[in-house]
Amino acid sequence: MSKKALIGLIFIVLIISTVIASIFLTMPQENKSVPSVSNTIGVITIEGVIGETNILGIPQVTGDPVEQIRKAQEDSTVKAVVVKVNSPGGSAAKSVEIYTELKRLKETGKKVIISMGDAAASGGYMAACGGDIIVANPATITGSIGVIMQYTNYEGLYDKLGLKEITIKSGPYKDMGSPTRDLTPEEKEILQGVIDDTYEQFVEIVSEGRKMPIDNVKELADGRIFTGRQALKVGLVDKLGDFYDAVDIAAKEAGIQGKPVLKYYTTPNPLSILFGSGAKSNLEGTGLEILRLLFIDKWSLNYK
Numbered sequence: 001m002s003k004k005a006l007i008g009l010i011f012i013v014l015i016i017s018t019v020i021a022s023i024f025l026t027m028p029q030e031n032k033s034v035p036s037v038s039n040t041i042g043v044i045t046i047e048g049v050i051g052e053t054n055i056l057g058i059p060q061v062t063g064d065p066v067e068q069i070r071k072a073q074e075d076s077t078v079k080a081v082v083v084k085v086n087s088p089g090g091s092a093a094k095s096v097e098i099y100t101e102l103k104r105l106k107e108t109g110k111k112v113i114i115s116m117g118d119a120a121a122s123g124g125y126m127a128a129c130g131g132d133i134i135v136a137n138p139a140t141i142t143g144s145i146g147v148i149m150q151y152t153n154y155e156g157l158y159d160k161l162g163l164k165e166i167t168i169k170s171g172p173y174k175d176m177g178s179p180t181r182d183l184t185p186e187e188k189e190i191l192q193g194v195i196d197d198t199y200e201q202f203v204e205i206v207s208e209g210r211k212m213p214i215d216n217v218k219e220l221a222d223g224r225i226f227t228g229r230q231a232l233k234v235g236l237v238d239k240l241g242d243f244y245d246a247v248d249i250a251a252k253e254a255g256i257q258g259k260p261v262l263k264y265y266t267t268p269n270p271l272s273i274l275f276g277s278g279a280k281s282n283l284e285g286t287g288l289e290i291l292r293l294l295f296i297d298k299w300s301l302n303y304k
Contacts, residue, residue: 041250041260042078042110044068046098050123051091065127066094068265069101073108078263080111080254082246083131089122092147092198099205102130111253115246116140116237121225125236126202129209132253134237135246136228143236145206145221147198149191154179210235 046065072081083102089095106112114120114131121144128134128142136142158164158180165180176187183191199221206217212235220226220234231237239249251260 039256039258039260040077040079040263041247041254041256042072042075042081043262043264043266044072044081044083045264045266046083046085046087046124046127048087049090050087050098050127051094063266065098066101069098069105071265072110073101073105075263078110079256080113080250081105082113082115082243082250082262083128084115084117084243085120085124085128086117087121087124087127088119088141089124089144091123092202095123095126096201096205098127099130099209102127106130106132111250113246113250113253115241115243116142116228117243122146126205128237129206131209133239133249135239135241135249136231136237137242138227138229138240140228140231141225142228142231143220143224143226145202145217146223147195147202149195151177152179153182155181 044065072078102112112131114128114134116128116136119141120128121142125142167175169175173187203214203217203221207214226236228237228240232240247260
């Protein structure tokens with residue numbers, strides 16, 4: 001065997017070993033008790049940037065939250081569900097979808113308790129509004145109720161480099177947001193209308209989920225963030241505590257006697273571990289995920 005082939009083989013073995021190790025490291029450890037209809041609590045995980053996939057289009061390592069919620073809906077052994085939220089936000093559409101599915105989960109009669117981690121902000125907070133009770137860590141970063149759309153204008157750089165973009169379009173607004181020119185007043189008005197409507201949807205969801213008047217929500221919905229303790233004072237969360245406090249609340253709400261069994265719906269994916277940001281989030285912390293929000297597609301609407 002040549003030296004290059006040997007190095008290649010060693011590299012492949014290292015990758016496979018890393019994938020296997022990552023699966024076991026990122027997979028939650030369940031209570032070893034035998035699940036039953038009377039003592040089982042489901043656990044759903046919303047981790048990292050909402051709606052983000054890896055370069056192969058595979059959801060982050062913890063699995064699609066919507067798929068997890070639907071599994072919990074269909075699971076007759078589960079009396080209550082704890083939703084672990086550790087997300088700075090992300091896709092507006094995906095955040096709405098998660099909130100809607102959590103509402104449907106509650107309609108099955110299961111109690112839904114939210115446990116906020118390091119961050120449950122913007123779209124992460126919207127998702128949390130789908131729960132019956134929200135439990136935040138005193139130091140959780142939450143709130144950030146608002147919508148943002150960003151892109152970079154490279155027109156000055158193009159001029160310095162002598163570059164010029166040639167555009168052929170079917171309508172006057174098809175290249176709206178081109179990185180090589182400024183927006184026209186009409187284009188700014190169109191985009192502001194989209195932002196305003198998406199923002200109103202966010203406010204309506206918070207109002208519905210928290211049973212809070214629209215005007216009261218808007219007083220808090222200027223993009224500012226809150227700690228968990230501050231959020232409790234203004235009514236954005238219900239209690240302070242950690243994940244196990246949320247489990248205890250879920251057990252009490254569901255009438256479970258004794259120590260509950262935790263049933264996780266997360267499904268680590270080997271390809272996602274290799275190519276997805278979800279693995280980085282689990283192994284390197286949520287700070288990276290917050291930084292990754294700086295790099296978004298031109299037309300992505302984000303709750304962040």
